[in-house]
Amino acid sequence: QVQLVESGGGLVQAGGSLRLSCAASGRTVSNYAMGWFRQAPGKEREFVAAINWSGGSTVYADSAKGRFTISRDNAKNTVYLQMNSLKPEDTAVYYCNTDSRLATIASRTYDYWGQGTQVTVSS
Numbered sequence: 001q002v003q004l005v006e007s008g009g010g011l012v013q014a015g016g017s018l019r020l021s022c023a024a025s026g027r028t029v030s031n032y033a034m035g036w037f038r039q040a041p042g043k044e045r046e047f048v049a050a051i052n053w054s055g056g057s058t059v060y061a062d063s064a065k066g067r068f069t070i071s072r073d074n075a076k077n078t079v080y081l082q083m084n085s086l087k088p089e090d091t092a093v094y095y096c097n098t099d100s101r102l103a104t105i106a107s108r109t110y111d112y113w114g115q116g117t118q119v120t121v122s123s
Contacts, residue, residue, distance in 0.1 A: 001026055001027075001112065002024050002025070002026045002027050002029060002098060002112075003024065003025045003026045003114070004022055004023070004095075004096050004097065004098075004112075004113075005022070005023045005114055005115070006020060006021070006022050006094060006095060006096055006114050006115065006116050006117040007021050007023070007117055008020040008021045008117055009093075009094060009117030009119045009120075010120070011120045011121075012086055012119075012120070012121055012122070013121070013122050014086060014087055014088055014121055015086065016086050017082070017083060017084045017085075017086065018083050018086065019080060019081070019083070020036070020080065020081040020094055020117060021079075021080055022034070022078060022079045022080075022114075023076070023077060023078045024077045024078070024079075024098065025077065028074075028077060029077055029079075029098050030053060030074035031053050031100075032053055032098040032099060032100055033050055033098065033099050033100070033102040033105045034050065034051055034070075034072055034079040034096060034105075035047065035048075035049065035050035035051075035097055035098075035105040035106065036048040036049045036050070036068075036094060036095070036096050037094070037095045037096070037097065038090075038092035038093065038094045038095070038119075039092055039095070039116075040089075040092040041092075043092075045095070046061065047105075047106040048060070048063075048064050048068065048081070048094070049061065049064050049069075049070040049081060050070065050102055050105045050106060051070045051071065051079065051102070052102040053074075055071065055072050055074075057102055058070055059102065059106065061106075063089075067083065067084050067085045067086075068081060068083050068084070069081070069082040069084075070082075079096055081094070083119070086119075086121045088123045089121075090119060090121050091119060091120050091121050092119060093117065093118050093119075094116055094117050094118075095114060095116040096114065097110050097112075097113065
């Protein structure tokens with residue numbers, strides 16, 4: 001089974017930027033869609049952004065459009081999330097995951113999650 005390790009989180013002021021990374025190991029994910037999700041305190045985990053296997057197609061939650069950019073490097077088995085113009089409401093633990101299809105990555109149920117990376121945006 002694939003192992004996912006998220007990193008790059010931290011404390012940033014509103015309006016700032018962070019770049020998250022998700023490194024996969026155990027198997028190649030170059031043929032899989034990759035997605036980012038987040039869970040704020042007291043809230044359910046929600047979809048943020050996803051990218052297809054080639055990087056040619058992306059989808060974003062409305063909250064991420066225009067501010068976040070997902071990308072991937074298949075040679076490194078890694079997906080990234082560039083987050084700009086951060087807001088306090090972006091504060092959450094961010095996770096990544098994989099799916100065989102971009103169309104279902106946002107809505108399916110996952111049995112496995114990595115530890116995530118904490119993003120805290122101060123006002």
